Amino acid sequence: MADVQLSPRSVKRVRSYTKPLSISRVVGFLLLLLVTVIMLSPLWFMVSTSLKNTKEMLMYPPTLIPHTFAWDNFRQLFVSEEIKFGQQYMNSIIVGVFSVVGTLISSTLVAFGFARYRTKASGLMFMLVLSTLMLPYPAIMIPQFLLFTKLGLHDSLLPLIVPNFFGSAYMIFLLRQFFSTIPDELYDAGRIDGSSEFRLFWNLTLPLAGPALSTVAIFTFIWSWNDLLAPVLYLDSQENFTLPIGMASMMSSKFRLAPWNLLMAASILSSLPIIALFAVAQRRFVQGIVLTGIK
Secondary structure (H helix, E strand, O other): OOOOOOOHHHHHHHHHHHOOOOHHHHHHHHHHHHHHHHHHHHHHHHHHHHOOOHHHHOOOOOOOOOOOOOOHHHHHHHHOOOOOHHHHHHHHHHHHHHHHHHHHHHHHHHHHHHHHOOOOOHHHHHHHHHHHHHOOHHHHHHHHHHHHHHOOOOOOOHHHHHHHHHOOHHHHHHHHHHHOOOOHHHHHHHHHOOOOHHHHHHHHHHHHOHHHHHHHHHHHHHHHHHOOHHHHHHOOOHHHOOHHHHHHHOOOOOOOOOOHHHHHHHHHHHHHHHHHHHHHOHHHHHHHHHHOOOO
């Protein structure tokens, strides 16, 4: 068999892969390992505490690995009449899903208008939309609360959902930047074929904007899922609680002892939808961040 001749570049590349470990590389690896352990320690503490019974939860010094795995903590969350975790979980899912739907419907339409129809006033109107980002939520919290109270929507999930159907300035900005990267020639070709403006939006723009739409959906779902201030403001009855306010109520005085093991179990279950959503849409999410604003 004839000997295979490698180019100088290939030989250099092979040598770079097989070079011995240096002290700097070993130290760098150990530092990365240390940082990883530090970053994962809260997660380990949460999982470990969620699997402890009440007696072991109060032990000092605390145990890193439970002596007995109390899987019943997860079941107790759903069967307890005091916690009502199942109802709170469903409320959070309802708020999260409808918030995503409302934001996608409203923000995409507004962003499409700003990206495709340019007039003398469009720049000023877009700046007015962006200026709302400078308004902190406490500045509009009381007027919004009075509005929903007058409408009879207090102590319901609607005040957490309805504002998303009127658009989000940040999401409008994100989608507008992405829509602006689509060439005008595609729209001209669609108009020559007789497509209406809505058909151009539905059949041309939205299919090309998959990464940006995934980014908007993930951001909106995470913000609504983790929101605590608005549920505290509008919700009074425990049947309407979402997960953040429900988990906060577990620390209230109606419990003789703060159920840290149940709280950690609830934290794990509340993290699962976010982890699953990001795992499914990770590539589109990263692609949407990278491509937004790039011509």
